[in-house]
Amino acid sequence: MTPGKKSESEYPLRPRRRSSLEDSPYMRIMLLGKNYQENRRVGNFILGSNVFDTDIIWPPQYCEKAREIxxxxxxxxxxxxxLFDNPLSENEVTERMRECMFLCDPGPHVIVLVIQPENFTDVDDKRLDFIFRSFSDDPQKYTIVMKTQNPQRAWLLVPVEKCISKEVIAERSRFQFDFNSGCSHSTLLMNMEKIMEENRGDYLKWEKFVLAPTEVQHHEESTAQKTSELKSPKLKNKCKYYISILKKITIIN
Incomplete structure (x- = not known):
């Protein structure tokens, strides 16, 4: 990392929406995988710096974003x-996907699926299928599989018959890498660029993230109504009252 240059890492529960112009120069990469520590380890490898803490004990309940050159x-x-937490309903997964797509707006150019083959079960595959089906295009054309080894060796607790075969994993991706066998950083970046070139710079769009024209109209009408309500004298007086109370509390403290 360049001396004096700060890395940007965001951990919001409800992230603000970034404009397409702001993120347009960036290659947007989404990391998917059930092991948050391995996700962070691969993320640091891609970014070439220790942006994500790999020693945290509790898994994050939100998306994490970092940007680097x-x-x-x-x-x-x-x-x-x-997204792979259990148990989660489809509605809960959808809500978490919404958060991820806000951070990845307008959509990821590349998906890196970080998996431990011995610990990737049929349940995990169904969750992945649900996530992939929510995209407007074929995610396989945008996906790289990064195989890693679970540091806690939790895969020993998973019966072999419940694990997904390597063939099924191969069907999910355009390229595959083995992180523990000397994965080349330059080759990985080169393949990401190749995916972008083959897709002509296009990116995956989340169908539920794009509002239909009727929804846009409804949203605009709702926003206009709320704006009108905010301008009402009654509400202004209430705001002044609460602000005066807050000022008193500040003085006391």
Missing amino acids: VEGKYIALISASH
Whole structure:
């Protein structure tokens, strides 16, 4: 990392929406995987710096985002290990996906699926299928599989017959890498660029993230109504009252 240059890492529960112009120079990468520590380890490898803490005990319940300039390339990386938490309903997964897509707006150019083959079960595959089906295009064309080894060796507790075969994992991706067998950083970045070139710079769009025209109209009407309500004298008086109370509390403290 360049001396004096600060890395940007965001941990919001409800992130603000960034404009397409602001993020347009960046290659947007989404990290998917059930092991948050391995996600962070791979994320640090891609960014070429220790942006994410890999020693945390409790898994995050939100998306994490960091941006870096790597080998002259602008990269925005979003880690979404919390999408594989159990138990989660489809509605809960959808809400977490919404958060991820806000951070990845307007959509990821590349998905890096971080998995431990011995610990990737049929349940995990169904969750991944649900996530992939929510995109407007075929995610396989945008996906790289990064195989890692679970540091806690939790895979020993998973019966072999419940694990997904390597063939099924291969069907999910365009390229595969083995993180523990000397994965080349330059080759990984080169393949990410190749995915972008083959897709002509396009990115995955989340169908539920794009509002239909009727929804846009409803949203605009609702916003106009709320704006009108905010301008009412009655509400202004209430605001002044609460502000005066807050000022008194500040003085006391």
